[in-house]
Amino acid sequence: MSKILLSGHLQYFGVALFAIVLLILPLLAGPYPIAVLVDIGFYSIVTMGLIILMGFAGQISLGQAVFFGLGAYVSGILTTQYHLSPWLALVLAAIATGGIAAIIGRAMLRLRELIVAGVTLALNLVFYYLVTSLVDLTGGASGMTNIPRLSLDGFIPEYTLLNYYLVWIIAFLLLIFSLNLVNSRVGRALRSMNQLAGGSEETAQALGVNIMKYKVQVFALSAIYASIAGSIYAYYIGCIEPDTFGVQLSVRVVIMAIIGGMTSPWGAFLGAGSIVGLTELLREFMPVLIAGPTGAYELIAYGIILVMALLFLPQGLISICHRLVPQGGH
Amino acid sequence: MDFSVVLQFLISGVNLGCIYAALGLGFFIVYGVTRVLNLAQGEFVMLGGMLTVSFYAMGISLLPSILLAMIITALAGAVLYRFIIYPARNSSGVTQALLTVGFAFAIEGIALLVWGWEYQSLPNFLDSPNIQFWGATIFGQTPWVVGSTFFMVIGLFLFFGRTIQGKALRACADERLGAKTVGISTERMALFSFILAAILGAVVGAVITPLTMTSYSIGFPLTIKGLLAAFVGGITRVEGVILGGIALGMVEAITAGLMPSGYYGVIALGILIIVFLCRPRGLLSARGKV
Amino acid sequence: MKGNFFRLNSAANPEKERERDIMEQPILEIRDISVAFDGLVAVNRVSLSVRRGDIIAIVGPNGAGKTTLLKLITGLLPLFKGEIWFKQQRLDRIAPHRIASLGITQVFQDIQLFSNMSVIENVMVGCHVWTGADFLSTGLKLPWVRAEEGSILEAAMDKLSLVGLEQKAFAAPSSLSWGQQKLLGLARALAAGPELLLLDEPYGGLIADEMEKISQLILGLQCQGITVLIVEQLTGVVMSIANRVIVLNYGEKIAEGTPSEIQSNEQVIATYLGNGLAGK
Numbered sequence: 001m002s003k004i005l006l007s008g009h010l011q012y013f014g015v016a017l018f019a020i021v022l023l024i025l026p027l028l029a030g031p032y033p034i035a036v037l038v039d040i041g042f043y044s045i046v047t048m049g050l051i052i053l054m055g056f057a058g059q060i061s062l063g064q065a066v067f068f069g070l071g072a073y074v075s076g077i078l079t080t081q082y083h084l085s086p087w088l089a090l091v092l093a094a095i096a097t098g099g100i101a102a103i104i105g106r107a108m109l110r111l112r113e114l115i116v117a118g119v120t121l122a123l124n125l126v127f128y129y130l131v132t133s134l135v136d137l138t139g140g141a142s143g144m145t146n147i148p149r150l151s152l153d154g155f156i157p158e159y160t161l162l163n164y165y166l167v168w169i170i171a172f173l174l175l176i177f178s179l180n181l182v183n184s185r186v187g188r189a190l191r192s193m194n195q196l197a198g199g200s201e202e203t204a205q206a207l208g209v210n211i212m213k214y215k216v217q218v219f220a221l222s223a224i225y226a227s228i229a230g231s232i233y234a235y236y237i238g239c240i241e242p243d244t245f246g247v248q249l250s251v252r253v254v255i256m257a258i259i260g261g262m263t264s265p266w267g268a269f270l271g272a273g274s275i276v277g278l279t280e281l282l283r284e285f286m287p288v289l290i291a292g293p294t295g296a297y298e299l300i301a302y303g304i305i306l307v308m309a310l311l312f313l314p315q316g317l318i319s320i321c322h323r324l325v326p327q328g329g330h
Numbered sequence: 331m332d333f334s335v336v337l338q339f340l341i342s343g344v345n346l347g348c349i350y351a352a353l354g355l356g357f358f359i360v361y362g363v364t365r366v367l368n369l370a371q372g373e374f375v376m377l378g379g380m381l382t383v384s385f386y387a388m389g390i391s392l393l394p395s396i397l398l399a400m401i402i403t404a405l406a407g408a409v410l411y412r413f414i415i416y417p418a419r420n421s422s423g424v425t426q427a428l429l430t431v432g433f434a435f436a437i438e439g440i441a442l443l444v445w446g447w448e449y450q451s452l453p454n455f456l457d458s459p460n461i462q463f464w465g466a467t468i469f470g471q472t473p474w475v476v477g478s479t480f481f482m483v484i485g486l487f488l489f490f491g492r493t494i495q496g497k498a499l500r501a502c503a504d505e506r507l508g509a510k511t512v513g514i515s516t517e518r519m520a521l522f523s524f525i526l527a528a529i530l531g532a533v534v535g536a537v538i539t540p541l542t543m544t545s546y547s548i549g550f551p552l553t554i555k556g557l558l559a560a561f562v563g564g565i566t567r568v569e570g571v572i573l574g575g576i577a578l579g580m581v582e583a584i585t586a587g588l589m590p591s592g593y594y595g596v597i598a599l600g601i602l603i604i605v606f607l608c609r610p611r612g613l614l615s616a617r618g619k620v
Numbered sequence: 621m622k623g624n625f626f627r628l629n630s631a632a633n634p635e636k637e638r639e640r641d642i643m644e645q646p647i648l649e650i651r652d653i654s655v656a657f658d659g660l661v662a663v664n665r666v667s668l669s670v671r672r673g674d675i676i677a678i679v680g681p682n683g684a685g686k687t688t689l690l691k692l693i694t695g696l697l698p699l700f701k702g703e704i705w706f707k708q709q710r711l712d713r714i715a716p717h718r719i720a721s722l723g724i725t726q727v728f729q730d731i732q733l734f735s736n737m738s739v740i741e742n743v744m745v746g747c748h749v750w751t752g753a754d755f756l757s758t759g760l761k762l763p764w765v766r767a768e769e770g771s772i773l774e775a776a777m778d779k780l781s782l783v784g785l786e787q788k789a790f791a792a793p794s795s796l797s798w799g800q801q802k803l804l805g806l807a808r809a810l811a812a813g814p815e816l817l818l819l820d821e822p823y824g825g826l827i828a829d830e831m832e833k834i835s836q837l838i839l840g841l842q843c844q845g846i847t848v849l850i851v852e853q854l855t856g857v858v859m860s861i862a863n864r865v866i867v868l869n870y871g872e873k874i875a876e877g878t879p880s881e882i883q884s885n886e887q888v889i890a891t892y893l894g895n896g897l898a899g900k
Contacts, residue, residue: 119603
């Protein structure tokens with residue numbers, strides 16, 4: 001009994017520490033690192049949803065960029081063409097994206113895992129075609145501009161800093177939500193049906209777990225996480241274009257989930273942080289060594305990392321953390 | 331509707347259909363023998379095209395350029411299997427598919443590094459001219475596309491049906507354990523299937539470059555479309571894959587002709603996805619295991 | 621006559637009468653069910669009536685269709701012909717997870733423990749049927765969810781204590797011995813609070829002490845009013861606790877009766893070729 005409480009207390013401690021670090025960090029860092037941290041924040045949110053989907057429920061999605069993009073575009077459309085408040089648009093976009101994901105999830109229920117991977121991969125292309133064809137709505141291939149910024153009147157003047165707090169407060173809240181979720185009846189139900197990690201769909205069903213309902217719901221959940229991040233991203237950048245939301249982004253968050261470790265929502269931060277950090281390093285140093293378009297190094301690095309991680313460290317970085325900090329049953 | 335318009339649709343449809351069918355064959359070979367979904371198949375196509383362009387630009391004549399491109403791409407396929415898939419042969423199918431994705435990314439990055447952003451092109455093979463046919467245009471390269479797909483299919487049929495190696499490959503696909511029992515090295519067969527798929531992909535790449543141009547990023551869209559075509563037709567049978575390819579080609583050609591520009595992509599893909607979701611086994615799937 | 625007697629006495633209480641009617645009717649009724657796979661008939665016209673509180677043993681040679689029968693009851697396999705009724709409700713069209721919520725739980729032959737969770741968490745999954753927290757309420761950790769989690773933990777520890785595994789609550793399932801894993805599987809199934817428990821070869825791979833413990837637990841369940849259906853190869857052990865035995869062979873029921881009746885049934889003996897029935 002006490003061990004579960006201990007593990008719970010450890011989580012509380014971790015969360016509190018995290019909050020403190022979040023608040024203090026901007027005071028120590030300059031504007032450039034803060035911009036990088038904002039990026040990490042976005043990725044963390046999307047990756048967290050993906051971790052719940054892949055690591056806990058054992059499902060696969062190679063199409064998270066689509067939901068990220070839906071969040072961005074729907075918010076963009078609602079604010080630029082219907083002049084809704086950005087916050088309202090964010091919520092509506094999340095609901096819409098969740099609904100679409102639920103429909104797609106439902107349609108994919110009959111498919112085998114591997115095929116689901118293929119279908120979610122295909123979604124990237126469908127989304128791209130959709131966005132580029134609905135030119136009036138989305139601005140087509142050249143993108144949408146003039147998306148209003150989120151603002152808290154006059155409180156924090158510096159724009160990047162404002163977004164830093166915005167993204168990270170939301171990431172923080174979602175972290176708490178996720179931690180609550182995975183250490184609960186729902187979390188156990190998801191894990192019980194995760195065939196890839198030691199669960200069993202048949203046994204779960206025999207114990208009353210409605211696996212079809214959960215599969216659809218967890219897929220929608222991961223889409224909602226991505227949508228929220230997408231909406232904030234749209235407000236942050238101000239203009240969005242379809243090329244951003246493609247296969248590369250989808251695979252990048254999968255890499256982050258795998259690298260970070262899919263056994264805990266905390267893995268999202270590890271994964272996002274590592275990959276964004278690596279990307280920054282590459283941008284700084286690679287052009288010195290080998291001339292060439294910077295996108296190239298990232299692509300090669302992502303590919304190599306994905307392969308290495310799958311072959312040698314499938315548990316992700318968080319497994320190293322688990323070894324350092326003894327966990328009770330989690 | 332004008333006869334020439336319909337004819338144009340048919341010609342475009344067959345053209346596209348052959349491309350997708352050939353792509354699908356690549357998936358079929360690898361999936362059939364190894365049960366791995368090779369999401370890097372599009373990259374083989376890209377490599378085939380880009381390499382052919384480079385060799386041709388160096389002054390080497392067309393056929394040797396294509397052959398060189400095929401060899402190098404085959405090497406890439408071998409690397410993919412030997413160093414990436416083989417070590418993970420006991421992992422889940424999803425893990426293996428993700429590994430091919432990683433490989434695809436790396437190949438794309440290398441392509442970007444070597445060749446840069448721009449699209450590259452080739453002249454029509456033997457400078458075949460466009461043919462006007464009852465009011466419709468047959469692009470000069472089209473006969474090459476259709477022809478190469480045709481020969482690929484015939485070649486594969488003969489290979490799988492007549493030769494010992496081909497039969498061994500089929501044995502691996504149908505019954506792995508049994509194949510091992512009779513002494514067939516499933517690893518060798520798997521390696522061979524990857525190499526074969528790579529070579530096929532390279533040929534497709536070379537053949538379509540005069541028509542559609544090529545660049546470092548054409549890999550994934552091709553992979554996705556080829557995959558969809560293969561799934562819709564039924565990835566477990568050659569006829570299914572070919573049917574799926576032709577179907578996608580036709581749907582794309584017709585929607586491109588009928589719709590205002592831009593929408594056709596969504597419609598075409600959308601139609602196919604819906605068809606697939608209704609019949610996940612594929613239109614022509616084999617009875618039994620998928 | 622008997623019915624009249626009862627009715628005279630409880631004329632003033634129709635509620636109790638209804639209750640008694642329910643208690644007297646069979647809890648599980650299998651009517652003439654058949655199922656075939658790939659042309660092979662796995663279960664052929666089997667009928668069975670199970671009363672509340674029964675311990676029924678289903679025995680027969682390998683491949684006789686015993687496990688298939690269990691899976692048909694829990695909905696994991698679809699029924700071709702016939703009907704299965706549980707507490708006056710038809711089972712054969714209902715999804716497995718809903719059948720579990722009606723009060724039927726199964727323990728598989730290979731147990732299938734969730735290796736991605738601790739021992740206690742495995743048991744807590746068993747509590748899923750009678751709890752209701754969903755994504756939103758658990759994410760927000762609403763007060764009633766907290767209370768529910770508390771009662772889940774309590775119920776799970778209770779079941780673990782029942783099987784004697786409370787010391788191992790936070791261990792990984794793979795660290796348990798086979799006998800302990802069997803007990804865990806049982807605890808997990810019991811956490812669901814079933815009225816009908818289906819056990820697939822609960823004695824398989826156990827030593828004598830462990831088998832005795834399982835038997836004690838099953839008898840204890842009977843005292844609590846839980847009905848138990850046991851599929852077993854080790855016929856000797858199971859016949860010592862069952863009050864009725866069904867013998868299957870090639871998917872057909874070839875005999876039904878009390879343990880002693882079955883043991884002296886010539887057809888059954890012939891089926892087993894004299895092995896396994898006598899002795900133990």
